[in-house]
Amino acid sequence: MIFRMMIIPAGTDVKLSITVELFPRTGRLLSDARERSMDEKTNTDSEGSSVANPTVPITGGCLCGAVRYESVAPPIAGFYCHCTMCQKNYGGLFQVTVKFAGSTFAFSKAEPIYYRSSAFARRGFCAQCGSPIVFVYDGNQDVWVLFGSLDHPEDWPLTKDAAWGRTEHVSIESKVPWYEINDGLHQKTSESIVSRAAAIEHSARSR
Ligand SMILES: [Zn+2]
Ligand SMILES: [Zn+2]
Numbered sequence: 001m002i003f004r005m006m007i008i009p010a011g012t013d014v015k016l017s018i019t020v021e022l023f024p025r026t027g028r029l030l031s032d033a034r035e036r037s038m039d040e041k042t043n044t045d046s047e048g049s050s051v052a053n054p055t056v057p058i059t060g061g062c063l064c065g066a067v068r069y070e071s072v073a074p075p076i077a078g079f080y081c082h083c084t085m086c087q088k089n090y091g092g093l094f095q096v097t098v099k100f101a102g103s104t105f106a107f108s109k110a111e112p113i114y115y116r117s118s119a120f121a122r123r124g125f126c127a128q129c130g131s132p133i134v135f136v137y138d139g140n141q142d143v144w145v146l147f148g149s150l151d152h153p154e155d156w157p158l159t160k161d162a163a164w165g166r167t168e169h170v171s172i173e174s175k176v177p178w179y180e181i182n183d184g185l186h187q188k189t190s191e192s193i194v195s196r197a198a199a200i201e202h203s204a205r206s207r
Contacts, residue, residue, distance in 0.1 A: 055155075056071070058070065058151075059151045060150040061151070062128070062129050062133055064128045066109065067128075068109035072104045073104035074165075075100050075164070076100065077099045077165045078156065078162075078167030079098075079168065079169075080158070080169045080181075080185070081095045082172050082175040083174045083190075086171075089123055093176050094169075096148070097144040098147055098158075099142055099144050102143055105143045105145075110127075111124075112124030112126055112134060113126075120137060122138070134146065159183065160184040168187065169185055173189045173190060
């Protein structure tokens with residue numbers, strides 16, 4: 001605010017044009033960031049936990065924008081999957097997903113192309129840019145969405161005290177050994193349904 005008041009009264013046409021160009025952009029962004037920061041702080045202080053943004057639909061898509069999706073309901077749960085198939089598919093240390101109920105989730109633009117990664121699961125990616133987007137099981141309507149494809153991943157903290165849903169590490173027996181998990185989240189081996197299926201996938205793919 002001080003910046004604007006000092007510049008505008010003193011400005012020539014040139015200075016004014018610089019002010020007009022800079023202030024609306026930086027001012028709005030700073031304001032939005034400040035409001036969001038205050039909201040998050042308030043939520044954290046009052047609840048003692050992270051609170052998700054309830055705004056729906058939840059939207060997202062691939063890097064190039066060809067594939068877009070939305071869900072009319074928030075995600076149900078979060079996963080850090082350390083199985084070797086997810087490492088390959090995502091090209092990372094682990095793959096992070098949030099699970100949506102299939103009844104609430106739909107593609108709003110182009111649909112992904114699916115790679116059948118096992119006899120009972122498929123992984124969807126964008127045909128244009130290659131971004132991995134979803135993981136689905138045959139006969140299961142639920143959709144595991146790649147976390148980074150969300151338009152606002154910041155709204156869904158994958159933390160121990162998150163109020164919106166539970167997140168856990170799965171298939172930790174395949175975790176890259178030097179990577180240490182220090183977030184306090186529950187850790188599962190392939191005993192869980194999801195990670196067991198992933199392990200079976202891995203086993204099938206390794207033969
Ligand atoms: Zn794309
Ligand atoms: Zn996995």
